[in-house]
Amino acid sequence: MAVSGPASGPRRRPVVVLYERIADAIHDGTYPPGSTLPSEPRLAAELGVSRPALREALLLLQEDGLLTVRRGVGRTVNDRPPRRGFEHIQPLEELLSAGAGTPLRVRALRRAVEEPTDFTTQHLLAPARAELRFWESLLYGDAAAALSQEWAAADDVLERAHPAFAHALREAGRADRTSMLAVLAAASRGVALTAHSGVTATVLGRRRGAQLERPADTPAVLITQVVRVGDVPVLAAKHMLPTGAPALPVLQSN
Template sequence: MAADGQRGQQRRPVVALYERIADAIHDGTYPPGSTLPSEPKLAGELGVSRPALREALLLLQEDGLLSVRRGVGRTVNAHPPRRGFEQVRPLEELLGTDAPLRVRALLRSVEEPTDFTTQHLLAPAGAELRFWESVLVGAAGAVVLSHEWAAPEEVLGRVHPAFAEALRTAAGGPAGPAPALSTPSPAPAPAPASVSMLAVLAGASRGLSLAAHSAVTATLLGRRRGEQLGRSAETPAVLVTQVVRVADTPVLAAKHMLPTGAPALPVLQSN
């Protein structure tokens, strides 16, 4: 995933506010059912500007921690979800409960490990990883930008060969090894490419136990992602990072960007 030149500076205030308020909710400073102080008072207590606070509060609402009640203000939900979602279900299913979402493929390629995939997929230097970039599209347009990586072919061949074969089929290629990095990837055909990598994994894992761990943070879209989603670079967004494992081996890692106005993300609390 290409880095945005100004993203680190842009996202820091909103992320810090989101995390501070979320931590206060989870540690009981703002208990379930309680009403947050007014915006001016809360901004003063936190030492931040009201516009920055408003963005963070909006993201907390979209993440299910806060609700707005007319005449009352912002209240903490009775059962605020933990950060992250643990359902091994494709986002297009989780988010498409009211209206179906379709997956539009932007890129299907093979790439070398990045810092993200080295950390989450334990990919060694020189490994070749399948990378899929997709946009989830609803009736009102693009709502989610997804970046998904699969573990190296040799790892999948050992722990989940059915997933490796399903990936090759879904990408429109022959049932053989992933194309070499030096080989240009052909443009994906719309039909076989209109599926997410997580959907491929779920479909190939019948009877196999998968474990997922996800984290949710607040950010801004940035220029490139804003262009891909048809939004302003300054649009607040929720960034979901997900890793799926077979036993103790990670087989898929993903980043999902949900801008303000995207369908609410259902959260399954872990035990």
């Protein structure tokens, strides 16, 4: 069975695209747990790619625990392939500081109240005329390391789902040295939070490149994250990490 999806984005490395297509096929059941992938020649033909690029993507999938090579059988999908993304609810500045070996600081670029965008409508389920707090921050050490954009759910939603977070956001006001996720984490003692994230390869683009002082075509990783209380999303974020950013520890859970 061929893997569905576009062959490539305009400026994304073929190996990254292949990795994502095969990983998506594993997670959506096209290649279910325990199944054996087609042979390299057949899979390369189905995907319309070269065998060297396919082999590199398959090796990355093995390293990430999605595939296992069995002698005489081939590459098989692990019984419980790990989910992608970082699900641990910890401020990005703390996670990146661990990778950098030195503390990163947060610099506010923008603190505002916005109407919903397509992103927040989808991930925060915000109605058209809602007012959402928006924080854009630069994370930096010796140089710019990452750019974060964070949105909180509307105040009335927070008051019902997580009043302590609503209060903490009001107290934080226009805080310029902390992230919204740090405020949420500090306000959530005794509150059960869950998170889901996605990881995508991309390039910075002109605006984000200028903010991070990098060329527009710099390769980057875009992480999207949604944090919930029960089934209510209370925070949604986009984090842009350019090439050369401190290593991000990834917690993968089954």
